[in-house]
Amino acid sequence: MAEYRQATVFDVAKEAGVSTATVSNVLNRRDVPLSEKTIRKVEEAAAKLGYRRNVMAASLSRRKxxxxxxxxxxxxxxxxxxxxxxxxxxxxxxxxxxxxxxxxxxxxxxxxxxxxxxxxxxxxxxxxxxxxxxxxxxxxxxxxxxxxxxxxxxxxxxxxxxxxxNVYQACVDAVVHLHEQGCRSFFYYGNKRAFATNEQRIHGFREGLRLTGGKHPADMIDVEDIAADDLAEWLAERSEDATPAGVMCFDDWKAFVCQNRLIEGGYDVPGRFKVVGINNEFVAGHSYPGITSFNVPxxxxxxxxxxxxxxxxxxxxxxxxxxxxxxxxxxxxxxxxxxxxxxxxxxxx
DNA sequence: AGTCGGATAGGTAATAAAAG
DNA sequence: CTTTTATTACCTATCCGACT
CATH class of the missing domain: 3.40.50.2300 (Response regulator)
Known part of the structure; x- marks a missing residue:
């Protein structure tokens, strides 16, 4: 009973009546000169035997x-x-x-x-x-x-x-966008467990505030420090009814939570609050209202x-x-x- | 010049041989 | 018998030499 194993270049070489070097050349070095006849023989032999390249051996040989x-x-x-x-x-x-x-x-x-x-x-x-x-x-x-x-x-x-x-720039743009849309107070709903990625957002948020005059009320909250149940009330207490408040969120999921809680609390989005997320995930495009976000290339x-x-x-x-x-x-x-x-x-x- | 093949390297594990 | 050392299998890519 023949032992079953996958065909190697040696088997293909024998089948085609050429050397293993030629098999290798045909199969992955088309820059070396080869006759059409040899190429055909090797390719037919390889196809017949169901030859499959052994990447482990290849890695061993080329040290890569x-x-x-x-x-x-x-x-x-x-x-x-x-x-x-x-x-x-x-x-x-x-x-x-x-x-x-x-x-x-x-x-x-x-x-x-x-x-x-x-x-x-x-x-x-x-x-x-x-x-x-x-x-x-x-x-x-x-x-x-x-x-x-x-x-x-x-x-x-x-x-x-x-x-x-460039999440920093995205956050700058987010604040500027919210300002252009009429917001006159701003919040960042962050996630400090994300460390540096959160810091980038905070820096962007601050720069956005600076670019929009630096006079508007602004505050930050963290998902670690406030229960979602209290989020809407927290935001409402710190903003005025007269003008919409902008909430820039760590990502689309935070924005999703934030927006839902605001609506649940009876606050109009985007009338009373405007919400922005980051990453443009599925949830941003398919919730209602659709969540403004930043697309990742x-x-x-x-x-x-x-x-x-x-x-x-x-x-x-x-x-x-x-x-x-x-x-x-x-x-x-x-x-x-x-x-x-x-x-x-x-x-x- | 144009084609093709022989010999060898490459790192590790399994096996064989030698030394204790 | 146990431990150390030497050899070999694994498979392919590539250099360089040989042949037409």
């Missing part, structure tokens, strides 16, 4: 895995959608992507990181909240390049680059991140040979800011 890791805090909302896009982008560039979520637990983070390094990933993409400084330093010292996204702390100096959503952010990484890995020549447009990375260690675009809906009109 064409695998990259993506480390996220979790999979909810933006994270999951970004992961989905990164998977597509990785495949587009001929890479395999391993995605892990740390759940903001440093023990989990270290274990998952070790798994990725065991697999000899060529590079790592890390969310600013998903990785500690010690881990980042260790990885970089071991020679695995890291690219951060949505990272606003000093860690980014360890990376080959940082690709950040996932594909752009993923593509920018990948191209930057590939350039660092010395792969840009191969890409340009395949007809990809040239890519010039920003200054080493620099930061790219990806703009978010305002999506106006009924909640702020």
């Amino acid at each position: 895995t064409y695998e990259v890791g993506l480390l996220l805090p979790g999979f909810v909302g933006y994270y999951g959608l970004f992961a989905q896009q990164m998977e597509r982008t990785a495949h587009k560039y001929g890479y395999h992507l391993s995605v892990f979520s740390t759940d903001m637990d440093s023990k989990v983070e270290r274990r998952l990181l070790e798994k990725l390094l065991e697999r000899r990933v060529d590079g790592l993409f890390c969310h600013g909240l998903a990785m500690s400084g010690d881990s980042a330093r260790k990885v970089v010292n071991d020679g695995t390049p890291i690219l951060f996204f949505n990272c606003w702390n000093e860690l980014k100096h360890l990376a080959i680059g940082t690709v950040n959503l 996932y594909e752009h952010q993923a593509d920018m991140s990948f191209r930057w990484m590939l350039t660092h890995l010395g792969e840009q020549a191969k890409l340009e040979a395949k007809g990809e447009r040239p890519f010039s990375p920003p200054v080493a260690g620099g930061e790219v800011k990806i703009p978010l675009t305002l999506v106006e809906r009924l909640s702020s009109r």
